[in-house]
Amino acid sequence: MARRVTIHEVAAEAQLSRGTVSRVLNGEPYVSASAREAVEAAIKKVGYVRNTAARSLATRQSNAVALIVHEPHSLVLEDPNIGNILIGTNAVLSDADYQMVTLMVDSQRDSDRVVDYLRGGFVDGAIVLSARTGDPITEAIEELGIPAALVGHPPDLHHVSYIGIDNRRAAEEIVTRLLATGRRRVGMLACGLDRDSGQDRLAGFTAVLGERFDPALVIPHAFYSYDAGVAGMEELLRRAPDLDGVFAASDAVAAGALDVLHRRGIAVPEQIGIVGFDDSSWATRCVPPLSTVRQPAETLGRYAAQRVVNQLRGADDDDVLESVMLPTEIVWRESA
Amino acid sequence: MARRVTIHEVAAEAQLSRGTVSRVLNGEPYVSASAREAVEAAIKKVGYVRNTAARSLATRQSNAVALIVHEPHSLVLEDPNIGNILIGTNAVLSDADYQMVTLMVDSQRDSDRVVDYLRGGFVDGAIVLSARTGDPITEAIEELGIPAALVGHPPDLHHVSYIGIDNRRAAEEIVTRLLATGRRRVGMLACGLDRDSGQDRLAGFTAVLGERFDPALVIPHAFYSYDAGVAGMEELLRRAPDLDGVFAASDAVAAGALDVLHRRGIAVPEQIGIVGFDDSSWATRCVPPLSTVRQPAETLGRYAAQRVVNQLRGADDDDVLESVMLPTEIVWRESA
DNA sequence: TTGTACGCGTTATCAT
């Protein structure tokens, strides 16, 4: 906090009262043109900028919205969706003249501090990425009743709305198409099974395979990484030399798997067909390019932000609480 | 701002004065054990949390530090260093109990809002990533005199310190080693020439090549992207069929270039040697793995944060203003 | 050790 020039000095300079200066500052009506000019000149002259802490205290709002990224940092870097969600969120918030404040939480300590931050009234609303069940942050949000939206994880909370995609259905669709290319022995490189999104993709896979489903052909891995694809693909080939199809839980995973196949001289899509998820930059970089599920990450961010903005502007509660599943789209390229 | 419980109510509940409650809150000495217990019990009972805006107003500080990312969003996603800088920064800030607040600026409007944010006293300090010469944000920082550090761009400002790497020297080193493998006709895929970092890498390249330098063999591109590598490499081969070495301005660029060479059946490193920059995840994913420059991104972030924290804690100005160039390291793999 | 009272910089509610 560095400024020392207050409304007082502006008022003195302009030969007016603080009240009038404040009114000019907030663009309120009932100020004469002459007063307005005088104030504006004075502001410029003395170099005044308003102290937002004081303003916050008086108005009880901050004009800022938190975007809480609730993932280990290393993961954040890998996830191709987070960046796009961020872009969408910032665009909407920026338009509505809210400052987006990104808060990363990667430790208990971070988490505690973020809760304090929320309680402290530094933000008027919050958007939470991949909130976990029963974590202190979402609990604090609900308790405080601050306008919020969750992205990527259905809420156990009843006062917070959720924006996401239908992972299960998306998985079903792409696996169905994969099977339609004549694959008979299909495996899955599954990731993030500790989250709903991961579980749902697996569920979709299982459902479509039906009779053909073989649990031994599901290789789980904690993270959606290239390395998971490499290791998983090797294991899969070990378990099923007659494999002819693979559903990778993300494009990065698929890329890792593809490289293994390359090295072994296995032709894609001739011998093995492979599909990914995300339609991230990996998809077009792979050789051959990946068939995958397009996830509308930026739109996810926009919706979430819009939700919060609406709540902030006092929209109807019922309107705001309804959760949304955004549609995904299959992008069919050459890998299957 | 959602809380309504004030110190007042805690004081009433505990049968003590607000002053005492405040003292307990701030862990000050001179409070009896009994008073402390009573206050703590009362706090729990009435569910009190302090209003940070009011606290900010009174103490004139916020306990938050801004990390300002001054790049187009799309670029942020591509840059492998930003994430690591962020990790380092957050680690140090978190240890020192400051809340890191990430602010993205991608438009004039964003920029204006961030300036307001800084002026509003929402943060006690700031770290700026790739600040541009004479932009309003760094100017505001200097004008306000708030503790700050710049990462990745030497300051034109005299009151802000800078943490970076010596791009020119790093380029010189790796190009020297590239030449030592016997290359005679070497091109560069240059990027970001509107920034110091880009210019410096080019300067290093030019210096080492000396007599052999051929301006026609420098292909510039705005962004450090895979696509830049693809397009640049194609152009380079067109211009110099006898090419036997390439310095790519980043690993992502090198990856694009490598794929072009692959497709044309040009052997790496046998026919053409190629080196990158960053030692990002690209480097090990490429076939063959990239020889490259390791950039200590996380350390960069740590240093910058430490600078700001020191300033906040009232370190000597001279100590704090000294700028730092962190050493880079060559990682030699198989691509050259 | 504890309580009192004023200040932090704005906004908002009154009169005028």
Place this chain on the structure above:
DNA sequence: ATGATAACGCGTACAA
């Protein structure tokens, strides 16, 4: 249309 003046919630000298 403008000017006093009371909140807003907390920290902190100073008094007790």
